[in-house]
Amino acid sequence: MDYGIIGNCQYNALIDTYGDVVWLCWPRLDSSFAFGGLLDPMKGGRFRISPGDGTRGKQNYLANTNVLRTVFETDKGSFEVIDFAPRFILFERYHKPTKLFRIVRPLTGEPVVKVDLSPTYDYGRITPKPVFGSNHISFKDLPLELRLTTNASLNMISERRPMVLRQPLYFVLSYGEPLEANLIHTSKEFFERTCAYWRTWVKHCYLPLEYQESVIRSALVLKIHQFEDTGAIIASTTTSIPEAQGTERNWDYRFCWMRDAMFSLMALQRLTQFEELEGFVLYLRNLTETSQRYRERLQPVYGISGEAQLTERILGHLSGYQNHKPVRIGNQAFEHLQHDVYGELVLAISQLFLDQRFMDGDDNVPHSLLTHLVDRIETYLEAKDAGLWEFRGIAQLHTFTLLMHWAGAIMACQIAEAHRLDELHERATRLHRQARELIDTRCWNDRIQAFTIAADVEALDASLLMMINLGYLGADDPRANLHLDAIASGLSAGDGLIHRYTMVDDFGSTENAFLICSFWLAEAYARLGRREEGEALFRKLLSLGNPLGLYSEDLDPATGKLWGNFPQTYSHVGLINAAFALARKDSGLGFFHPSRFRH
Known part of the structure; x- marks a missing residue:
């Protein structure tokens, strides 16, 4: 590309x-x-x-x-x-x-x-x-x-x-x-x-000592994917570039996914850019406080002005990217149940509660918003959903969703401690312990020595590398390296690249490597002290961008060709986080300190 x-x-x-x-x-x-x-x-x-x-x-x-x-x-x-x-x-x-x-x-x-x-x-x-x-x-x-x-x-x-x-x-x-x-x-x-x-x-960005050119380019990509008028952050600039040669996995990514926005915001905060966070919080408040419908359940994705209806349509008159049909506008994902969104939003807005630079006494982010998100975590703690990868015909108790419940509840604990919100602290403590129990008892598989994609399901999921990168699995946990190696081996696409999963979904089997997953793997190597493996993989990934250092969503391991919507914010977020983890000692994601709550 x-x-x-x-x-x-x-x-x-x-x-x-x-x-x-x-x-x-x-x-x-x-x-x-x-x-x-x-x-x-x-x-x-x-x-x-x-x-x-x-x-x-x-x-x-x-x-x-x-x-x-x-x-x-x-x-x-x-x-x-x-x-x-x-x-x-x-x-x-x-x-x-x-x-x-x-x-x-x-x-x-x-x-x-x-x-x-x-x-x-x-x-x-x-x-x-x-x-x-x-x-x-x-x-x-x-x-x-x-x-x-x-x-x-x-x-x-x-x-x-x-x-x-x-x-x-x-x-x-x-x-x-x-x-x-x-x-x-x-x-x-x-x-x-x-x-x-x-x-x-760029001068106002905090940068790692190494990999600065790539990090700067990725940061600039993230910045221009925020629609400043409303604060929405879109997943990608384009629609309908297929995920692989000959596939119909052609989606419209010009909308605001709560999950993608969280990842983008946390990467920008790591760079000490906070203007985007303030814009997104305004967007979020407009979603959660102007309609009772939003208060009942947050969709995983909205339009850039907060539109709830993103009806998916096929434009049959267009030939498609390199003759790959169909061309789609809109995205059916707005109908999905993806309950990880609540924990992710707690993570995304946390610094407005914990960073003194945002505590100006004007109550810019009311505690009611945080309480609402914790309420939703509690409501949907054990509910099945479409998961991170948006399975259109499968509802499961996804491990990644439970991980986000756990992370969001822990962050809520930290905020409650800082603001002396005793009742919220008690609820959030109970929730993160319940989420951990569900993950440990129902999502670990002894046979494959890894956490699986969903409770009681024997299949791997590369997004669960975030169990290491978020600190659920510390370097001292004997399961951590077993889990990493199982994913690296079981989801291998060759040459260090990995698939997001290999189970058959609504559209068949996945073919290409999912780039953010490989960046997650490089970061996980670093966080477990396996720097040599992480650096080798990261250097490989840096060679796979286009000549300008831009990345789409997927890559064909056989040809090195980029596929999927372009440029993809997910991929650039992964690059930034892996660079920080590999370039210097890094304490994690901002104010998120899960080690205090592991036991």
Whole structure:
């Protein structure tokens, strides 16, 4: 997947090495694409800036930014394309417009450049006609006007004719509000201010001593997957990239999974970035305090404005990623029962109760929210669910769900101690002990010497490496290494990579390695003192990202090809956590100290 991503916490875009915007949804992360060649090269529209002769460029990011540079070398000369989504402070707020800036600059000789612009909408059903102004092309057959403002020849663009590049060309594509200011000055200013914003953000990150380049790139990926307007954090930028060659495991990941958000937030907190947490808590409060329905049961996934209904639909008119159908929008997972969400949310918001920097006396996170989450842990402690991997036809008492009940209850104990909430402390203590008893008595399997995917079920689950990474199994527990080795061996996909599980699910057997699971394995090696094994696996994983250091969800062990929605926040969270565990002595996840509660 040779794509680079740019974004500004309002929208994201993917750009390939041919200079083509293959994915851009406007005005929001979950809107229809304006450019969707990723899922249909014929109907998906195009915004390509390239030599026009099929030459591929080489991509890199400007250091410590989400600004992408693509360099094209031709026999007539070379040029670069700078792509960015503006983001910086303006009038004491973040300026993040639905505008795509593309700056084309000659480097050597007199290169030839060709611009191909053909937007679409309603997932390829609408092809708007261009209307020409004096210095712009507008497309008005859309919910809002889409306009290209440029100093390039409009006729050469509309006729798709090559142009000799003697001076920089500037392209600003806007949706809704057009660019009315000076084109060149604004492009230069927005470029400089966007670069400065990202570099300042990175400077404020706490980083491990080693692996900094990879950690920085992963951190920048996580940041632009938060929809800042509401605080929601989406799982991935795309929909319907299949998990493996020839499969129909094609899902829409442009929504906010509570679990994914928790993992992303805890990774960002490890980097000492907390702004995202405050935004997500507002999103969570809007879910839990504005409707009685939400108070009864939290769904595992919501829309980025808190939409509860994410009805899954198939778009039969699109050919799909590399001709893999179906293309899906929406996600049936909103109907699932996934009870791990309550413990995960306690972990996600815990620092607002425990970190003095957030205790400003305004009760920004009321104790009622925490109490509600503990209530739900108690209600669903022994309830069967679809589990972490969202089995559509199987309900079990999943061990991972019990692990999250345990972790959430322990964190609630720590918060209750800090705030002298005796009744809550008593309840949470009872709950984490009950969860541990269920895990120890019903989920350990003597024959395979590991904890299994669900109570009384003999099958392995790679997510249970989190029993080590969360501290349920300490290095002094004789089961820890047995459990790790059983998963590493029983779920092996070869060369250190592992499957998430091997049991047959609703869609058959899984084929590819699930990348976050391999990162979990590297982290688990480190936490059990097996650093050499962990470092070897981690270095292997670092070599498997795309040339820009970006990861999707899955990887074909035989070919090394990335599959699944891209980029996948889960994978980048795994990279960050493994890097910290391997690079220095690491005490765990923030304020989470389970060792005090093991007995």
